[in-house]
Amino acid sequence: MSAQILDGKALAAEIRGKIKPEVDALKSAGVWPGLATLLVGENPASQVYIRSKHKACQEVGIRSFNLTLSQSSTNAEVMRKVEDLNADPQVHGILVQLPLPLQIDSNAVLSLIHPDKDVDGFHPQNLGRLFSAKDARDIFSAAKPIPVPCTPQGVIALIHKTGVPIAGRNAVVVGRSVIVGKPVFSLLLAHHATVTIAHSQTPNLAAVCRDADLLVVAIGIANKITGNMVKPGAVVVDVGMNRLAAGGLCGDVDFETAKETAGWITPVPGGVGPMTIVMLLQNTLLLAKNSCVAA
Ligand code: GUN
Numbered sequence: 001m002s003a004q005i006l007d008g009k010a011l012a013a014e015i016r017g018k019i020k021p022e023v024d025a026l027k028s029a030g031v032w033p034g035l036a037t038l039l040v041g042e043n044p045a046s047q048v049y050i051r052s053k054h055k056a057c058q059e060v061g062i063r064s065f066n067l068t069l070s071q072s073s074t075n076a077e078v079m080r081k082v083e084d085l086n087a088d089p090q091v092h093g094i095l096v097q098l099p100l101p102l103q104i105d106s107n108a109v110l111s112l113i114h115p116d117k118d119v120d121g122f123h124p125q126n127l128g129r130l131f132s133a134k135d136a137r138d139i140f141s142a143a144k145p146i147p148v149p150c151t152p153q154g155v156i157a158l159i160h161k162t163g164v165p166i167a168g169r170n171a172v173v174v175g176r177s178v179i180v181g182k183p184v185f186s187l188l189l190a191h192h193a194t195v196t197i198a199h200s201q202t203p204n205l206a207a208v209c210r211d212a213d214l215l216v217v218a219i220g221i222a223n224k225i226t227g228n229m230v231k232p233g234a235v236v237v238d239v240g241m242n243r244l245a246a247g248g249l250c251g252d253v254d255f256e257t258a259k260e261t262a263g264w265i266t267p268v269p270g271g272v273g274p275m276t277i278v279m280l281l282q283n284t285l286l287l288a289k290n291s292c293v294a295a
Contacts (some may be wrong), residue, residue, distance in 0.1 A: 001260040004030050006158050006237070009116035012274035015157070019281050020060045026288055029060065033120060033288035034063040035093040035280070036085050040078055040104060046097045047076025053095070056277045062284055065091060071101055078104055079112055086114045087187065093119030093147075095280070098179070104281050116290060119283045121147040122178065130183060133190045144290050147283045151182035156191070156274040157215055162264045167192035170211050174198045174252070175218035180239050184216050205229070215262075219251040227257030236262040239272050 023033055034059055039050050048064065057064035067085075069077060078100070085094045094117045100106045133139045139146050145179040159166060171193040176179040181197060183203045188195045198208045200219065209215055209229040217225050218239035230236060240252025251268030259265050266272055 003236070003259045006161060006235075006264050006266045006267060006271060008154070008271040008273065008275045010156060011058045011157065011161055012154075014277040015278045016056070016060055016281065019278070019285055022242075022285055026285070029292075030173060031288055032090070033092055033284050034065065034090045035095065035284045036065040036067060036088070036091045037077070037095045038067045038069065038081055038085070039097045040069045040073050041101050042095075043099070049075060050097055050181070052277055053280060056281055057284070060281055063090065073101070073104070074107065075104055078109055082112045086112075086117060091115055091117065092291055093280075093284040095119050116144070118147055118288060119150075119280060119287060121149040121183070124222040127178070129182070130186045130190075133186065135192070136187075136190050139190055141189070144293055147174040147284055147286060148187065148279075148281035149179060149183040149284060150163070151180050151189055151218075151239060151272060151276045153279040154284070155180075155184050155239065155273055156187050157275060157279070158237055158257070158266060158272070159214060159235055162236050164214070164264070166214065169213040170195050171195045171214040171216070172209055172212035173200055173216045174205070174209065175216075175220070175239070177218065180218040188216075204272075205274060217264050219252050221252055222250050222256040223252070225253040225258060225262045227254065227259075228257050232261050233263035234261070234294060236265040237272065238266050238268050241268060241273065 012193055037050050053062045054066055085091050094113045096109055098283055113123055115123045118126050126146055171188045173181050173184050176197050176199045179290045185195050185197050198205055206229040210231050214235045214288055216237045222242035231255055236252035238253040242250050
């Protein structure tokens with residue numbers, strides 16, 4: 001049997017269609033949602049991502065500001081740019097593209113972004129709020145909802161799209177990064193899954209994965225998860241994006257074998273990638289709305 005494809009491109013388009021009228025309504029009320037991105041250096045992959053983010057903003061009417069600094073920038077120069085953006089009333093969301101050059105203290109930069117403008121949700125205050133959430137209402141329906149990291153939000157939206165309930169399911173997250181693995185863990189837990197985090201040093205990864213009703217893979221190794229590691233009928237979300245030496249892209253899941261066992265599976269490209277971008281738009285809108293809520 002072959003899995004159903006979880007089409008991130010289609011779901012992202014559906015969500016974008018809901019964001020646009022909300023942007024228009026805010027603009028009519030005098031608030032034009034604005035996103036600023038800061039790219040330090042000339043990493044070609046980062047340049048591609050930044051271009052896609054600005055194009056997506058344009059499509060829904062979000063104002064976007066594209067800032068760049070040279071590869072040799074100092075910590076102080078990067079910090080000064082972030083402070084300027086913190087003070088700019090036209091900017092509701094600030095995104096510092098990662099990875100930063102090695103001489104830059106990424107944690108210090110991410111912590112300097114004002115938590116109310118933290119469109120990536122990487123500020124320790126926002127990550128702490130996510131970690132403290134008892135359930136999804138604490139995250140999404142609080143008086144001032146939390147900006148949740150974009151890729152993890154996209155992962156959860158894709159799982160919701162399958163109609164498979166999260167509560168009570170065994171979820172396995174392969175990968176423990178702050179950008180993906182840890183926030184996905186917190187979100188799945190807030191939706192009442194039983195969650196395991198596995199990583200590069202987990203013994204018997206295959207057996208751990210085979211226990212997963214929901215399998216989220218973000219380990220950064222091409223085709224690491226093969227069909228024999230997937231529980232029959234599982235929902236498989238592949239966050240990986242690996243460039244092959246021979247050209248082309250592949251995920252962390254071996255799509256061809258995994259699709260024979262999974263119930264649902266995301267393709268690469270066209271799965272999680274488009275969802276990350278649409279969640280960035282959603283977070284920008286959220287922060288613009290939050291800016292109208294009394295502190
Ligand atoms: N680099 C890779 N993923 C991300 C992301 O989600 N946000 C930022 N700022 N940089 C990234």
